[in-house]
Amino acid sequence: MFTQSAPEVHDVIVIGSGAAGGMSAWNLAVNHGISVLMLDAGARFRREDFWTHVKPWQWRERVEKGLAPPKIQLDSQEQPYISKEPNKFDLIRVWGRGGKTNIWGRVALRYSDLDFEGPAKDGWEIPWPIRYKDIAPYYDKVEQEIGVCGGDDDTDSLPGSRYHQPPPALRCGERFMKRSAEAMGIKVVNQRKAVNTKPTNGHNPCHYCGACGRGCDVSAFFNSTDYLTDKAEKTGRLKIVDNAVVAHIILGDNGLAKGVRYFDRYSKAERIVYGKRIILGASCVDSTRILLNSKIGNSSGVIGNYLCEQVRFHMMGFVPELMGTKALNDDGLGGEHIYLPRYNARDGRKRDYLRGFGSQFWNTGAQAGVGNWAKQIEGFGLDYKKSIKRRYPALVAMHPYGEVLPYKHNKVSVDGTPKDRYGIPISRIEYSIADNEKKMLDEMYDMAEGVFRGMRAEIVPYQRGAIDPFGSAIHEHGTCRMGDDPKRSALNGFNQMHDVKNVFVVDGSSFTTASEKNPTLTILALAWRATDYLADQMRTGGV
Amino acid sequence: MSTRRDLLQIALTATATAAAAQEHHASDTESTPAKKVARFFKPAEMDLLAKLVDHIIPRSDSPGAADANVHYYIDWLAHTNARRGDQLRKDLGWIAKQKFNTADPVGLLTNWSKSTGEPKRIFQNFKELTVDGYYGTREGLHVELGWNANTFVREFKGCTHEEHA
Numbered sequence: 060m061f062t063q064s065a066p067e068v069h070d071v072i073v074i075g076s077g078a079a080g081g082m083s084a085w086n087l088a089v090n091h092g093i094s095v096l097m098l099d100a101g102a103r104f105r106r107e108d109f110w111t112h113v114k115p116w117q118w119r120e121r122v123e124k125g126l127a128p129p130k131i132q133l134d135s136q137e138q139p140y141i142s143k144e145p146n147k148f149d150l151i152r153v154w155g156r157g158g159k160t161n162i163w164g165r166v167a168l169r170y171s172d173l174d175f176e177g178p179a180k181d182g183w184e185i186p187w188p189i190r191y192k193d194i195a196p197y198y199d200k201v202e203q204e205i206g207v208c209g210g211d212d213d214t215d216s217l218p219g220s221r222y223h224q225p226p227p228a229l230r231c232g233e234r235f236m237k238r239s240a241e242a243m244g245i246k247v248v249n250q251r252k253a254v255n256t257k258p259t260n261g262h263n264p265c266h267y268c269g270a271c272g273r274g275c276d277v278s279a280f281f282n283s284t285d286y287l288t289d290k291a292e293k294t295g296r297l298k299i300v301d302n303a304v305v306a307h308i309i310l311g312d313n314g315l316a317k318g319v320r321y322f323d324r325y326s327k328a329e330r331i332v333y334g335k336r337i338i339l340g341a342s343c344v345d346s347t348r349i350l351l352n353s354k355i356g357n358s359s360g361v362i363g364n365y366l367c368e369q370v371r372f373h374m375m376g377f378v379p380e381l382m383g384t385k386a387l388n389d390d391g392l393g394g395e396h397i398y399l400p401r402y403n404a405r406d407g408r409k410r411d412y413l414r415g416f417g418s419q420f421w422n423t424g425a426q427a428g429v430g431n432w433a434k435q436i437e438g439f440g441l442d443y444k445k446s447i448k449r450r451y452p453a454l455v456a457m458h459p460y461g462e463v464l465p466y467k468h469n470k471v472s473v474d475g476t477p478k479d480r481y482g483i484p485i486s487r488i489e490y491s492i493a494d495n496e497k498k499m500l501d502e503m504y505d506m507a508e509g510v511f512r513g514m515r516a517e518i519v520p521y522q523r524g525a526i527d528p529f530g531s532a533i534h535e536h537g538t539c540r541m542g543d544d545p546k547r548s549a550l551n552g553f554n555q556m557h558d559v560k561n562v563f564v565v566d567g568s569s570f571t572t573a574s575e576k577n578p579t580l581t582i583l584a585l586a587w588r589a590t591d592y593l594a595d596q597m598r599t600g601g602v
Numbered sequence: 603m604s605t606r607r608d609l610l611q612i613a614l615t616a617t618a619t620a621a622a623a624q625e626h627h628a629s630d631t632e633s634t635p636a637k638k639v640a641r642f643f644k645p646a647e648m649d650l651l652a653k654l655v656d657h658i659i660p661r662s663d664s665p666g667a668a669d670a671n672v673h674y675y676i677d678w679l680a681h682t683n684a685r686r687g688d689q690l691r692k693d694l695g696w697i698a699k700q701k702f703n704t705a706d707p708v709g710l711l712t713n714w715s716k717s718t719g720e721p722k723r724i725f726q727n728f729k730e731l732t733v734d735g736y737y738g739t740r741e742g743l744h745v746e747l748g749w750n751a752n753t754f755v756r757e758f759k760g761c762t763h764e765e766h767a
Contacts, residue, residue: 114752115738123678228760235766267758269751380766386748391758425749429737434730439658439711444746447737451747 062320064331069096071593072319072334074305074349077158078579079340079566081283081291082201082586088291091594095296096332098303098321100341101155103284104129109274115427128273131161140344141476141487148488149530150344154324156299157284158342159533162272164394165280166419166577167207167253169198169218173404173415174574181413184365184465185542187571188552191218197584205281206259207580208392209251216415217248217400217576224256226396227267230389232423232455233397235378239513240399244406245506250398250419253281253580262286269390269426303330306483307353308337308562315561316355322481329481336561336593336602340586343535343568347471348486350539350549350564356556362549363472365465365537366488367573370496371527374457374507375422375432376516381453389424389452396420399459401575403502412498416461417575418507425452432519455516459503462575464495465537490529500524534578536570554589561602563589638671642680642687647694648673650703654694657707658732665741672735679731693724 073084076099087093110118110128121127133152142148153159172191179186195218201207202222209223226249229237237247254271255264265279278285291297302324309331311317318333339346343366350362357363399418403410422428432454433447463469469491473484504523511518542548545557554569556562565586567578596602640648655667655676667673680687700710714725736742743749761767 112752114740115743116740119675119678119738227758231761231763231766234761266754266756268753268755384763386750387759387762388751388753388755390751390753390755391760396760425747425751427738427743427749427752429743429747430730430734433733433737437715439715439729440708441660441662444659444662448747 062329062331065333067333069332069334070094070597071096071336071338072332073097073338073340074319075099075158075340075342075346075566076156076288076299077153077283077340077342077566078160078582079342079586080338081157081160081287081340082583083338083340083563083565083590084297085287085291086587086590087594088294088296091590092294092296093594093597095291095298096334097288097297097299098305098319098332099154099156099299099301100304100324100345101153102301103156104131104161104274106274106276106278106285109276111270111273111276112268113273131155131274138479139477139485141485142490146489146491146529148490149528150486150488150535151530151533152342152345154304156288157282160282160579161274161284163282163579164577165252165254165271165392166394166398167202167209167251167281167580168398168576169220169251170194170574170576170581171214171216171218173216173401174572174576177414177574178572183413185540185544185547185571188541188543188548193552194581194584194588197588198580200587201580201583204260205253205286205583206255206262207251207253208249208256210249212248214246214248214400215404216402216417217251217398219248220251223251224259226250227256227265227391229396230391230424231381231384231387232378232453233395233420235380235514236420236423236455236457236510237397239510242513243506243509245399245402245510247397247399250395251580252392252394254392255279260286265392267391269393271393300332304481305341305349306481308339308349308355309353310355310559314559316559322483327481336563336597338563338565338590338593340565342566343538344471344486344488346564346566346568347538348473348484351471351473352483356549356558356562358558359546359549361547362539364467364470365540366469366471366490366535367463367465367537368490368530368534369460369463369532369573369575370492370500370503371458371460371532372500372503372507372521372525373527374511374518374521376455376511376514376518377450377453378455378514378516379453383449384452386425386452389426394419394421395423410498410502412495412502413464414462414495414499414572415575416459416499416503418457418459420455420457422454422456424454426454435519450517455511455514457507457510459507460532460575461496461499461503462573463492465540465572466493471538488530492529497524500526534567534573536567536573536578539564539568540571541569542571553592554585555592555602563593565589638674640674640677642677643691643694647691648677650694650698651676653703653707654697654728655732655735657711658729659736659742664746667732667736667742670736670739670741672732672739675735675738676728676731693727696720696724
């Protein structure tokens, strides 16, 4: 097959346009004046196409007319991966400008030293090479740039920030849950969300329609397109190639990367672009697949191993005091306005498991997704209809997230897998949890049941111990981890490959552990920090 | 503290978004559904389905499931998934054989809801479809439950009950 090569050698090639790739390109182009070529596996999603303000019945009418909302998630039929029952791992991918930031949960939590120091203290796998003090200035900068609302309350597990914008008011159910948890000695704080509650850097404030998951039509929450890549393109220093599905990073004779081989997503034409430095931010699993298929940077043998995510479950119930009250507009930011940070390191009690968990509270209040719980209420007829109406404003929900330790057997691999439509081996994901997570789940359930009991809530029937399908938190980490020891890690503390100094990996794969937290704010901060380092190295001739 | 630039942007944004909200409101009233046409089930099956969903969620001081065309929602699901449609047709056939149209439908539904095996499965399946269908309609979600969201508000007030503070 004919391979088209462009002779130009780019200063930096960035693979991926989501939080990791977008931040890298923006920082280099806007703050450092460096030219960047970005390869995006898809194209731009048009904000005006989002079905943000489409009510449920209008949605049905549109679908019946043959219309469809923008297809944001990648269809696994287009780009398959292997993952087998009973441990099937749901891999959610977005190929297109902004990646998953178009539809992300917007939860923007800072890691703390409880997270960064955890592995060094408990001895499970390798230590993080950085501490909170290393990344805190970057959290500050990210929050000022993209806008994060929340609280300034500092705890050992969740640092606050003086740059947080005002948090939204709490819903009734959230007040009850906060009070109940705090009666158990468990602190609940304002949720930190990358949603603007006031105009910020040219971006609109939230208008509280609650439909963030469909994409925001006024761009009030952070997405990489509106907040990063558009601004970088305006400098004239960022050029983006759409529908560029990257297959390999190409090594030169000197052991450094010299270019990237990709395929046009639709024509399947093979192309090569050359660059002096490569930044990989294609999301955890896809970046890992690219590295494994490229056979680079893996003298440690860790690339692909130690895939870690989080265990999660859901509990719903009804607060007696809210039953039968008038339904309020509970949309708000879309998702919860409170967060329960990890607390298990505070009471001095030794657990029979390592690490910890926190909890989110989305779907609390009078929301549109009634079927989620109403199907589980017994009965039918007029009494049933009345019972649904009575419970409707009283709904409260908890969604605890617990850390899954990095295990070598949890992995992404490409050996012997079938090839995709471009002839490139696809990913195989093998994943399971172990005793540590099962023991942690016990306390997670105890905590959730305690909060519900404290409100005297009627709990929707649930199966204790049940968890969401693997991968459904969409927080994949660890398969190209950073560390000080090149024998046990692929990257140094600046996301730079130990083996191939001009390659940086900046997405969730670079994390040493998963923690119980949503990773995007940390991905943004790490990518900013890594590209500051890269720019500095470029100035001094280091890379 | 808001800068002048912030305040100007708030004003501009509020104007633009309020206009957009009015547009959305207008589109809400424009979306009066066209006359419904069954695409999968036959007329007799649709009659039975309408009766079934209306016993699961009946009319009260608010519309019931049949008023909200939930039977057409289920028909659409059957139309778009042949395998599911075939199973639903089979299940409706079973319900018809129990003389649902002429016997005591409430008594039958009560028995099925408390049973195990096939009657329970069939009851639960139609109940779940009815719940999904009804509470996704304007009649079920807005008129019955009072949901009035997915709209523009300048300020989110949250819980307004002093006693919950």
